[in-house]
Amino acid sequence: MATKVTLVYAGIAGKGFNSLKQGMDSGWISHGLASLSACLKQAGFEVDLIDLRALRGWEHFREVFAQRNPDVVGLTMMSVDFNPVMEAISIIKEVKPEAVTVVGGPHPTAEPDEVLENPLVDYIVIAEGEITFTNLVRSIDAGSRPESRRLIGIHPDLDKLPFADRDLFLEEWRKWGYDLDSPEVPFVEELPPPFVTIIAGRGCRYKCNFCKPMEDFLFGKGTRRRSVDNVIAELKVLRDKYNFASFMFHDDCLTEDREWVMEFCEKYKAEGFTQPFFCQSRADIIYHHEDMVALMADAGLKGYFIGFEAATTGCSTLSVRARHGRRTSRRPRSAASTASPSGPITCSACPPKQKKRSWTPSAC
Numbered sequence: 449m450a451t452k453v454t455l456v457y458a459g460i461a462g463k464g465f466n467s468l469k470q471g472m473d474s475g476w477i478s479h480g481l482a483s484l485s486a487c488l489k490q491a492g493f494e495v496d497l498i499d500l501r502a503l504r505g506w507e508h509f510r511e512v513f514a515q516r517n518p519d520v521v522g523l524t525m526m527s528v529d530f531n532p533v534m535e536a537i538s539i540i541k542e543v544k545p546e547a548v549t550v551v552g553g554p555h556p557t558a559e560p561d562e563v564l565e566n567p568l569v570d571y572i573v574i575a576e577g578e579i580t581f582t583n584l585v586r587s588i589d590a591g592s593r594p595e596s597r598r599l600i601g602i603h604p605d606l607d608k609l610p611f612a613d614r615d616l617f618l619e620e621w622r623k624w625g626y627d628l629d630s631p632e633v634p635f636v637e638e639l640p641p642p643f644v645t646i647i648a649g650r651g652c653r654y655k656c657n658f659c660k661p662m663e664d665f666l667f668g669k670g671t672r673r674r675s676v677d678n679v680i681a682e683l684k685v686l687r688d689k690y691n692f693a694s695f696m697f698h699d700d701c702l703t704e705d706r707e708w709v710m711e712f713c714e715k716y717k718a719e720g721f722t723q724p725f726f727c728q729s730r731a732d733i734i735y736h737h738e739d740m741v742a743l744m745a746d747a748g749l750k751g752y753f754i755g756f757e758a759a760t761t762g763c764s765t766l767s768v769r770a771r772h773g774r775r776t777s778r779r780p781r782s783a784a785s786t787a788s789p790s791g792p793i794t795c796s797a798c799p800p801k802q803k804k805r806s807w808t809p810s811a812c
């Protein structure tokens with residue numbers, strides 16, 4: 449087990465270097481890397497992280513990489529991270545040509561050929577990486593390497609995965625002087641620090657055309673959700689470790705599974721949790737499930753993220769066309785009025801207008 453792995457988070461597309469604690473994209477961990485780290489550590493490998501958001505610039509990255517001197521480097525890549533990841537890889541190969549570079553995440557999953565065009569990329573992992581990346585590091589450790597540069601991830605049983613390694617981020621951030629008592633930074637006053645994020649499942653059962661293909665590529669068709677007991681067990685660990693005061697579910701659409709949500713709310717309360725939380729939902733679900741909204745509010749829900757793809761002069765005058773061709777200008781407003789009296793507020797994201805006829809209520 450002498451092989452040392454360094455994971456690289458290159459999420460500087462939005463706020464650049466030296467940007468930690470500035471908003472969501474600079475205040476949150478990558479659950480993908482945190483999960484890979486937990487699996488590698490469970491398999492006995494030494495793992496650390498370089499988070500570009502905590503560094504001063506590329507020269508600083510070069511210095512830190514040379515000090516860490518890993519055998520394998522795993523980089524995660526959304527499409528927005530393409531340039532910083534490629535820049536990081538050229539520096540890695542200049543400093544240590546024999547380091548094995550592995551790229552995973554949404555972009556190589558959707559556009560594998562584009563990433564493989566760069567000969568400095570030794571491997572890409574398509575889709576979920578826990579099993580495949582750990583196996584790759586095991587083979588490198590044993591002195592053998594797969595011939596194909598394109599490795600296909602295996603979808604893991606989510607209840608069997610170790611909990612995400614949030615300390616990977618927290619410890620790294622503290623090295624660079626960021627004084628934090630929890631691994632993530634909240635973004636609204638309803639969610640006080642210490643704050644954490646958690647993922648109860650992967651995938652989505654809906655079919656919004658701008659998003660669903662990527663969900664399917666990454667996680668397969670439909671949703672795989674962890675058991676409620678497994679999520680409660682992780683929350684207990686997070687309570688003991690970070691004494692979190694609030695949290696957020698990252699699931700694309702937690703409320704798609706009403707039975708799961710009802711069971712969760714009951715067990716959350718029964719286990720003595722009172723911390724407020726947010727999750728992502730859809731206007732049509734909120735509109736149709738008033739009782740579930742009330743139960744969630746009673747358990748501590750303080751807000752939903754719901755996405756509206758098109759708007760005229762703001763959320764109050766939404767005039768949009770839903771999937772299946774129905775007008776839904778009423779629904780977002782109704783969702784807001786269903787949620788408000790129950791306690792939760794609704795947060796709606798209104799991205800720029802896209803194809804008018806393709807509007808779908810969305811969680812993201």
Ligand code: B12
Nearest residue numbers: 472473479480522523524526527552553554573576577581
């Ligand atoms: C939470 C979230 C955010 C958060 C936090 C992002 C973060 N730091 O992770 C916030 C709100 C900041 C955010 C912002 C954005 N996001 Co976002 N986000 C998500 C969401 C809902 C969950 C991410 C997550 O934790 N997934 C669970 C983990 C376990 O999966 P994962 O990270 O993909 O990792 C697995 C595999 O990909 C693979 N893997 C990943 N990395 C690596 C590395 C190696 C070496 C290997 C081997 C494997 C591997 O293995 C992992 C474990 O199985 C996803 C949708 C989703 N369900 O994944 C969208 C998603 C990642 N976001 C997306 C987008 C588009 C954005 C934005 C660009 C939106 C915008 N227009 O501003 C910004 C970019 C911000 C930035 N500069 O960082 C897209 C990415 C599409 C793409 N082509 O890249 C997604 C996929 C949504 C979608 N369906 O389209 N996002």
Ligand code: SF4
Nearest residue numbers: 652656659700810811
């Ligand atoms: S936008 Fe949200 S609801 Fe629609 S497919 Fe994507 S994750 Fe599911």
